[in-house]
Amino acid sequence: MLIEVDGVSHTYGDGPLARTVLRDVSVRMTEHRIGVIGANGSGKSTFARLLNGLVLPTAGTVRVDGHDTRTDGRAVRRRVGFCFTDPDAQIVMPTVREDVAFGLRRRGLAKHEVAARVGAALAAYDLAGHADHPAHLLSGGQKQLLALASVLVTEPALLVMDEPTTLLDLRNARRVARVVADLPMPVVLLTHHLDLLADFDRVLVFEAGRIVHDGPPAEAVATYRDLMTRDQP
Amino acid sequence: MGLFHPGTSLVHRVPAGVKLAALCAAGIGSVFAATPVGVSAYLAAAVLVLVVARVPGRALVRQLRPVLVFVVVLAVFHALVSGPGRAYVVVGMLLALVLLATALTMTTPTSALVDVVVRVAGPLRRVGVDPERLGLLLALGLRAIPVVLGLAGEVRDAQRARGLGASPRAFAVPLIVRSLRHADRVGEALAARGIDD
Amino acid sequence: MTPTSPARPARDLALVATMAGLMAALGLVPAIAPFGGAVPITAQSMGAMLAGALLGPRLGSASMALFLGLVALGLPLLSGGRGGLGAFAGPSIGYLVGFVAGAFVVGWLTHRLAVRPGGRYVLATGIVVNVVGGVALLYLLGVPATAWRADLSLGTATVAALAFVPGDLIKAVVAAVIARGVYAAYPGLGPAPRPRPRAAADA
Incomplete structure (x- = not known):
């Protein structure tokens, strides 16, 4: 897996309401576990959305395994799974089983193939007992596991996660973290839970739309803590 | 969520598409059956369907209460203005159709109806749906x-x-x-x- | 979300579905129900005005059609917990159809008349638009349908419906006040700006 972000800037809106959230960001990523940290509004959320073409940069290019997100968005989204903060917005189908099957059905897989893969995914994330329940009856932790299962069942080559544990209590956050740790594919994880990054290969620190630090987790986290406790200019 | 009451009756087992088609046919047929005999037949059929389906009475009344009150007011109005025979035809047919439609809703899971909609909408593909x-x-x-x-x-x-x-x-x-x-x-x-x- | 976001159709689907959900939530607001409660005064006719005023003609009317579709599939979403195909066989059928038509007309008029460039919603115009599309049109469809389903003369059905007019006029005003609040708090509503040349947008 090779992610190339090259000279990317991004501005939302235009005129007096324009808001620039990324400024000339360039980075090449090949590692297995990549953490992204930064304050709210630092640009890290937009950075994550660049990686599967949800946001197209106003300047610069983003390529995933050579596929440009601007010209080849469909191929990129098939490779890159995306897990959001709020599982309620991510679970789009009324029942647990239907939601896991959703992404597979859209790929034109045979019915028995879909059923087998959905069954396996439900079992893997302890959701088999809730398969035909309405999604809104699940607990917060179960909802996030369901959101994750629905993404992973399509077997993405890369998983991008935007603060998946922010809305969870400590126990459920640890549970999701354990699931993430065991995943075979590369992961880009945005988080405020700094302890989740201890075993990561590389951590990027965002501040005011730029990458201000790039290195192993211990020093990245130290830089970030220093940045957050410094007085506001 | 939903008004569906699970069951194993004959009415439950009839495919959703068949039930919908039958309801449509009943709606069209009602125009030609606007006589005391025709209305009696419709009411008898509606009651028969509900009995066979073993629809719980309480849930049924809850759904029908607003219509029932309206039906009584309407019946009195028509009885005074155009006679009891006319009142029976108008009110009876309205009640029969509402009962039949409610029977379908209560014996058919939502997902089965969604499937029927997707299937029925198939030909609409040609007009861009x-x-x-x-x-x-x-x-x-x-x-x-x-x-x-x-x-x-x-x-x-x-x-x-x-x-x-x-x-x-x-x-x-x-x-x-x-x-x-x-x-x-x-x-x-x-x-x-x-x-x- | 932004001019460069490719997410438009998906967002449209989500907006339509969410507005149908909002319509269901409005059904939980208790209804005033004279005339036997068969045609209750509900907050839901306000929902049709809001759907049009906030989402515009196409998405607004689609959200109302989806709402009715969900009712037809057996969800007890009409105020008072009614639902299923039975609701469509009853005397309020004209008002139900009026939700879709009303949302379209309110949306069309709102986008043309009540929203200034920059996304400001003009209250007075909004009220007039709601009265035309959300009240007058609703009765135009609702009254003849009640007359047909209940075999009443148009005159009798009209007199019976008059009882609801004051309530619906109040709702037209309340819906416009709410719409103005939402336009102010949530930028990006209103008619889509004319697409600018891509070169300029990407520069």
């Missing part, structure tokens, strides 16, 4: 209801916590704004899952 998208929209709607109801609960609690009265504006504006933000996130999640590809 995508049946798969129609099914998706229905599923999204089913999913959105509990989420928005949850948001409504949160907004109401926030209103109470701040000691605000039950002003519709202080309730509706935050609820709608939260719902629109939720819709933005759902749209993003759908795009991430390849809906636009």
